[in-house]
Amino acid sequence: MKRIENYDLSARNTFGMKVKCALYIEYDTVDELKSLDYKALPQPLLHIGGGSNLLFTGDFPGTVLHSNVKFLKYVDMGLDEVLVTAGAGVVFDDFVAEVSGQGLWGAENLSLIPGEVGAAAVQNIGAYGVEVKDIIAGVVCLDTKDWSKTIFKTPECAYGYRDSRFKHEKGRYVITSVLFRLNRRYSPRLDYGGVRAALEGHDLSALKPSEVRDAIIGIRRAKLPDPAELGSAGSFFKNPVIPREHFERIAEGNPVAPHYDLPDGTVKVPAAWLIDQLGFRGQREGGAQVYEKQPLVIVNATGSATPAEIIALEQRIIAKVKEKYDIVLHPEVEHI
Numbered sequence: 001m002k003r004i005e006n007y008d009l010s011a012r013n014t015f016g017m018k019v020k021c022a023l024y025i026e027y028d029t030v031d032e033l034k035s036l037d038y039k040a041l042p043q044p045l046l047h048i049g050g051g052s053n054l055l056f057t058g059d060f061p062g063t064v065l066h067s068n069v070k071f072l073k074y075v076d077m078g079l080d081e082v083l084v085t086a087g088a089g090v091v092f093d094d095f096v097a098e099v100s101g102q103g104l105w106g107a108e109n110l111s112l113i114p115g116e117v118g119a120a121a122v123q124n125i126g127a128y129g130v131e132v133k134d135i136i137a138g139v140v141c142l143d144t145k146d147w148s149k150t151i152f153k154t155p156e157c158a159y160g161y162r163d164s165r166f167k168h169e170k171g172r173y174v175i176t177s178v179l180f181r182l183n184r185r186y187s188p189r190l191d192y193g194g195v196r197a198a199l200e201g202h203d204l205s206a207l208k209p210s211e212v213r214d215a216i217i218g219i220r221r222a223k224l225p226d227p228a229e230l231g232s233a234g235s236f237f238k239n240p241v242i243p244r245e246h247f248e249r250i251a252e253g254n255p256v257a258p259h260y261d262l263p264d265g266t267v268k269v270p271a272a273w274l275i276d277q278l279g280f281r282g283q284r285e286g287g288a289q290v291y292e293k294q295p296l297v298i299v300n301a302t303g304s305a306t307p308a309e310i311i312a313l314e315q316r317i318i319a320k321v322k323e324k325y326d327i328v329l330h331p332e333v334e335h336i
């Protein structure tokens, strides 16, 4: 177990914010985690993964916990279905690479999403028509109330769009491992975001999960910043959902406004489009910048952007979108 006081978190958040925490603890086993005297640690407590959905708004006065529990185990090799369990500290994309390489379907559309397995189950990460809840069979946690082991089946996780019970009961459960259900049966999902087009020239009837993975990696690399080169936390805002009448007012002046009709009659509007319409692409606030290739992403363009600069840019965007479209954007990135 690693235990470091006054710890520099720069390398632990993909935005690259230069902030510190009073204490950083990285545990290698679940027993080490259980052995901690939570009440005696500097408060508050924050469990992080890869720090790829976080914006630290300043130094953190308490304890930051991080799992180094890394294992991958094939627990049931049925005829079609295969159950795999992964430690919360496994890099999510390492898991995707492994199972896709084994010819198992289900995870490939989630290729190259930064972060770790534990947080993926908190966030219900999604991309290219798939959400991680689609392949989760169960989530193993420690309940910090009494350190009991609790296993939630997928319906008990209350999954929604980038949402779960773990977000609403933040701090109560530490996820220690996740059970995934994958499939040997040919089941690619190609009808989303240019995946099919990226596979042109491939024999679609004989595709392998690793080919879909490679196509998705290609698409993502072309439009999203690599956190190793340019700091960001991915999509900064959630896509707003508005009443149909509201959308129709927007569409009067913009007949090509992109949107998705939802089953309940409301309309989801891409936040990237709203931001782009207002000319924010490339705009800066000190070292913070709206990413040129994808205006939903705010990047740490200089490597030395401060939390205050990122928040100033965020607030400018929120104010303008509200003024022009009467829509309040909400950040997807968690502010700490």
Ligand SMILES: Cc1cc2nc3c(=O)[nH]c(=O)nc-3n(C[C@H](O)[C@H](O)[C@H](O)COP(=O)(O)OP(=O)(O)OC[C@H]3O[C@@H](n4cnc5c(N)ncnc54)[C@H](O)[C@@H]3O)c2cc1C
Pocket: 014, 046, 047, 048, 049, 050, 051, 052, 053, 054, 067, 088, 113, 114, 115, 116, 117, 118, 119, 120, 122, 123, 124, 125, 126, 127, 166, 173, 174, 175, 176, 224, 225, 226, 227, 232, 233, 234, 235, 334
């Ligand atoms: C370039 C880029 C692209 C991205 N693309 C996508 C995308 O396509 N789709 C998508 O959904 N997201 C995307 N993201 C966002 C991000 O990758 C996901 O939200 C990811 O799941 C965060 O994982 P993490 O390990 O970094 O978690 P962190 O950001 O460290 O934490 C996220 C949350 O999980 C909690 N948490 C972490 N570990 C545990 C644990 N073991 N137990 C309990 N709680 C825990 C934290 O307290 C926090 O609330 C992108 C981010 C970047 C930087």
